[in-house]
Amino acid sequence: MDPLSVLRDYTIRGELDQVKLVGDVYNFGDDYSFRKNIETAYRSKQGGFYTLDSLVFFVKNIHMKHTDYMNAARAAKLQFATFTDRKPLLDYLEGRVATNDAIELLPPTAAPASINEWAGGKHAHDEEPEVVGVDDVDHHAAKKFRAQPWEGQNVMETQFCDDGASVINIIREREWPVRDRETILLCHNKSFESVLSSLLTKRDDDKKIPDVDVRKDLGKGPDGLMPAPNSANRYANVEEKRFWKEHLGTDVAEELGINPSQSYISDSKKKDAARMKPDSKASQRPPHHPHHRPNVKTKPDGPPIIIVPSASQTLLNTFNVKEFLEDGVYVSPEVKVKGMAKKVDIVFVQRKMGRERPVPYEVRDKVQGLTSKDWERVVAIFVLGKDWQFKGWPFSDRVEIFNKFMGVFLRFEDDSVESAKQVMQWNVKIINLSKHKRHQDKTAVLNFWQGLDSYIQSRKLNLLY
Structure with missing residues (x-):
């Protein structure tokens, strides 16, 4: 056994x-x-x-x-x-089950010896002990001389044949391993050269640059031949005009100095000089003239702005917002107040999550003094859930506020639903925090940054975020 x-x-x-x-x-x-x-x-x-x-x-x-x-x-x-x-x-x-998938019994090599057999004595009936699993060992070799083993010595190591050879050595010479836990992992007669060849072929195909002849899209001439590159009437072909109109557009071709009706080499210099001169007529046009092209939207001066509540009884304010948004660690405002000399109205946060380089953000708890240019930089508002938070804001109501900016409500997941009942009627994103599991803070902050990215991309704001 x-x-x-x-x-x-x-x-x-x-x-x-x-x-x-x-x-x-x-x-x-x-x-x-x-x-x-x-x-x-x-x-x-x-x-x-x-x-x-x-x-x-x-x-x-x-x-x-x-x-x-x-x-x-x-x-x-x-x-x-x-x-x-x-x-x-x-x-x-304890015998509640007869077997288990984790049991891997190996073939027995010899019968286990009892304590009495150790001592050199024979069985009660003076019979030779049976050797299990060695049917091919002759009976003469199975007769053993039992020597007194030293304490802790393997019993099988003390059993010898009449010629002095160890029974264990005889058994090992006549057996061979069929399968073990290491050889079963080997894959014989398997080659992965076909996979490697497919990958190399795919890599070579990706490196090849297709030689596309653009003139195929321009159409053939009346004689059925491709137009010569240096032909005088190169742009006289109707198909070629259609090509420039579809791929560049008429307005773009004219702005680039391309004349689709003739050679543009001589006219391009004149048009370049004409574009350099100020258009006095264009400056006199009214702002809403149908031919007036508005100026390109300039990039706001400064980083994106996030507004947090100015109240002390809130989960997030200027005391603890830096650790929360930068490192993904929530610290109670009461704890942060003890270590700070006085309250600050503006905090600069370096966003690290999802960015190779830190991106600056500006966090404020007061909107007084914000100009129209500053409001263009506002991207998110952490709401307190009270109407008085928006008192004095240059907007008509909450609907307009949350249509322009991303609203966020931070709450503990164990709080009652009544505390967020009013906020659920607003167009805001609710983020839950755990009171005790601080390792989940990073997930909540990552949820905020991902929602903010989606908001800025949908609004196409010209901000570095």
Whole structure:
């Protein structure tokens, strides 16, 4: 029998008190003896096999809590059973199940020796012990001389044939491994050259630049031939005019100095000089003239602005907004107030999440003094859930505010729904925080930055964000 089966039998019979450690050997009463560090047939879900001393320690301390058992096993420098192996291993050892997928019994090499056989005596009936699994070993070689083993020595190492050869060596010479846990991972007669060849071919195809003849899109001449590159009437072809109109547009072609009706080499200089002169008529046109082209939208001067509540009884204000938006760590405002000399109205935050380089943001808790140019930089507003927060703002109502800017409401996930009942009627994004799980703060901040990116992209704001 293997040590795992012997330990299971003693556990089921409730005779674990007879399992005693003598030196480096576990004695199971007077029946069996095994080295304490021998590997059993029970494989852990982490990959290795449990040793006999680890399983004996486990089954004798099953009454302990798992954390206390792990600490005790570490103190004894023993391998401990993992939490996922705990229940199926105990069910097998206590006999509630007959087998387990984690058990990998190896073919037996020889019958286990009992304590009485160690001592050099014979069986009660003076019969030679049976050798299991070595049918091809002749009967003469199976007769063994039993020497008195030293304490902790393997029993099989003390068994010899009449000619002095070890039985173990004879068995090993006549057997060969069929499959083990390492050779099963090998893939014989498998080649991945076809995969490598496909990847190399794909890479070569990507490097090739197609040689496109643009003149194919311009159409053929009346004689069925392609127009010559240096032909005088190069732009007289109707198909070519259509090509320039579809690909560049008439207005763009004229602005670039391209004359689609004739050669533009001589006229381009005149048009360049004409564009350099100020158009007096254009300056006299009214602002809403149908031919008046408005100026390109200039980039606002300054970083994007985020507005937070100015009240002290709020989850986010200028005291703790920097740690929250920069590092993804929430600190209560009451804690931050104790370490700051006085309150500040403007805080500059460096956005790091989702950016290779930090991007500056400006955080304010007051809107007094903001000009129309400053309001163009406002991208997000953390709301308090009270109407008085928007008193004095240059907008008609909340609908207009949350149509222009991204509204955000920060709350603890354990708070009652009544606290956010009014905010749920507004066009704002609700972000939940945990009161105690600080490792979830980063997820909440990342949720805010992703929502802000979507808002700025949809509004096509000319801001560095």
